[in-house]
Amino acid sequence: MAGQTLYDKLWDSHLVESRQDGTALLYIDRHIIHEVTSPQAFEGLRLSGRKPWRTDTTVATPDHNVPTNAEERKGGVATIIDDTSRIQVQTLDDNCDEFGIKEFHVNEMGQGVVHVIGPELGVTLPGTTVVCGDSHTATHGAFGCLAHGIGTSEVEHVLATQCLVTSKMKNMLVRVDGQLGPGVTAKDVILAIIGKIGTAGGNGYAIEFGGSTIEALSIEGRMTICNMAIEAGARVGLVGVDQKTIDYIRGSRFAPTGAMWDRAEAYWQTLRTDSDAVFDAVVELDAAAIDPFVSWGTSPEMVAPVNSVVPRPEDSGNPVKQKGYQRALDYMGLQGGMNITDIMIDKVFIGSCTNSRIEDLRAAAAVARGRKKAESVKQVLVVPGSQMVKAQAESEGLDRIFIEAGMEWREPGCSMCLAMNSDVLGRGEHCASTSNRNFEGRQGAGGRTHLMSPAMAVAAAVTGHITDVRKLA
């Protein structure tokens, strides 16, 4: 019999019941909650008189909606100016109090973007099932977890039953081998993957990322890659466990200790795909051929290497796609055939669940050190992913580097990744952004997003246009 993939193993170890109709009841170990997709779920519990099945599986924090400027944050929930935002954050606090759920409040150490705090607090542990009402939950798969986003009805379902009714996905291996060139990062790898397989390429699959390039990446880099599995259409992205995974978890707040740690570690070491396992689909990339990537359009598959040109709609291959390309170019105010590096940048956003961890901020600071924001760039936001990341960055003096470069050092939250708070683009503004989605209006109505790595975003900030960070003098 063929061996099992890591996804198969995680599925089997959480299977409560497999049904004739192809659905299954899957047990959920960890549930992370935030203010935007949970209020209706708690309301559902109240209306039906139900209580959470367990509370020692669940952690909550406000992130999507919270302001990131220190002034508006100083009084906690009370000083949030926007009424609907304040009510939503307050509602999370109230619901967590009422139902006994552990919450990291708006200015509390531990607060931050859900997909940053889960791993850093040891809520996310190898071998677990992790869900959250947010599609970027795939991030946690970097720890050998089965992790994916769910809707609000499912948030309520998991709260009430600790289970999900779901069906098994197919297995896809995305294998990246070889050494990345200097200045090429995990973000460039995942953008290259999405460019290759498209935003629907992973629909119905759990994608395991493997190969020597992925093994050589840091845990932060692997999180960046798994995070954007959803932009390739896959709800689940995952990477097998190795020593780096275990070292990242060690000492975190909710991780086991002592003899329990040893027992857990022995199990975690087994969390890899068997060498004779068979995948339903395999995609291969050569790391040496990947350049820094940038998005030019309004879908994460509309990406190109930095030193290439914006594609022409007529080169897209089919009529539906051609129409999509033309609409994207019109929205972005770009011409097919122009150099990517001729795209001027108005604002820069460094942050989000994709790229706001300490390693990302170090990479950004390394480029920002001793340089200044270009005059033509109106604003550069640097938004750490969590209170813990913020504290670490400040202890290393990274905040000073950004501030001296003319950039703004902010409080943790999702910020301009989805622009639910006051961090938004104006109509027509181009943004070099380390986030994950370049949809129309994503960062503000009429705003134009260019996805890229933290180092590339800083390169754009200091030159005023999209720039190959490797060529920065």
Add this chain to the structure above:
Amino acid sequence: MKAFVKHQGLVAPIDLANVDTDMIIPKQFLKAINRSGFGPYLFDEMRYLDQGWYGKPLSERTLNPDFALNRDRYRNASVLLARENFGCGSSREHAPWALDDYGFRVIIAPSYADIFYNNCFKNGLLPIVLDKTAVDQLFVDVEAEEGYALAVDLEAQVITRPNGDTIAFEIDGFRKHCLLEGLDEIGLTLKNAELIRQFETAHSRTYPWLYGAIK
């Protein structure tokens, strides 16, 4: 949950691939803490020329005359005809809530993003998958004939065209059952409470570090 058995309704086309959840319901409307009232903001940035916010009265909005749903012939449509990878992006259930609140009961597309597809069923909305050729033909027919309506029978898994021709569609048995009966999925799962407890007992022996750690 709301049941779905049969539906007949006017078809409106959104002729664009990869329609994402930010298009279906932009983020400024996600600050609400209820499930209803999102219909007026469905496709907000495409549907209106002015910028919308949660609670902005319809009387203050300027409709975009070029957007399909604003054309007289598609007014009161309840069947949405769409292209590939409809609903990609976020897990926000606000997307099906907005479609439902607007009055859509059925979506027809060649493919959907996984999470969106799943979320539809939780809200009594039927997302039908048809092959690309069939969808292409429906786009042609809808454009050609004003008042083009389709009848959908979930029990029989059949769509009937105005001329009486039928198109069969596939759907997973469990989802079909829940939708037909309008079942409360949580109540259904809780009928297996004993099974879940048994699983938990074994699971907590094998992975004891996952129990009691978060408090």
